[in-house]
Amino acid sequence: MDCREAEHIIWTEGPDAVTAEHLIGCPSCRNESRRAADLQAALIGMRNRFAMPPVELERMIVEAVTRTRLDRARDIVSHPKFWRGAAVGAAAAAGVAGAALGVMAARRRVARPEVA
Numbered sequence: 001m002d003c004r005e006a007e008h009i010i011w012t013e014g015p016d017a018v019t020a021e022h023l024i025g026c027p028s029c030r031n032e033s034r035r036a037a038d039l040q041a042a043l044i045g046m047r048n049r050f051a052m053p054p055v056e057l058e059r060m061i062v063e064a065v066t067r068t069r070l071d072r073a074r075d076i077v078s079h080p081k082f083w084r085g086a087a088v089g090a091a092a093a094a095g096v097a098g099a100a101l102g103v104m105a106a107r108r109r110v111a112r113p114e115v116a
């Protein structure tokens with residue numbers, strides 16, 4: 001498993017879906033996995049407190065996707081497994097995904113330089 005594959009799995013199937021073997025030997029993917037786990041934990045924490053995705057959640061997602069590549073950001077919002085891992089209801093996940101896509105589109109219009 002290479003890093004590209006590992007990161008894809010982290011952001012689609014969830015932070016625990018990558019083999020421990022790779023994470024042990026790869027600080028970069030270990031960090032990526034921790035960020036994904038943090039985001040999932042935050043989603044779980046917010047689920048019971050908010051009927052609608054709050055502004056704070058949108059900020060977190062923007063932060064997550066801007067620190068990754070845009071294709072991976074699309075993976076996050078388009079793969080249901082990640083959201084299921086966070087135990088977020090389908091309606092809430094759809095709302096969050098819609099918000100994230102809207103923000104990503106807005107950021108692209110601003111045309112900030114991408115850090116790969």
Ligand SMILES: [Zn+2]
Nearest residue numbers: 003006026029
């Ligand atoms: Zn790696």
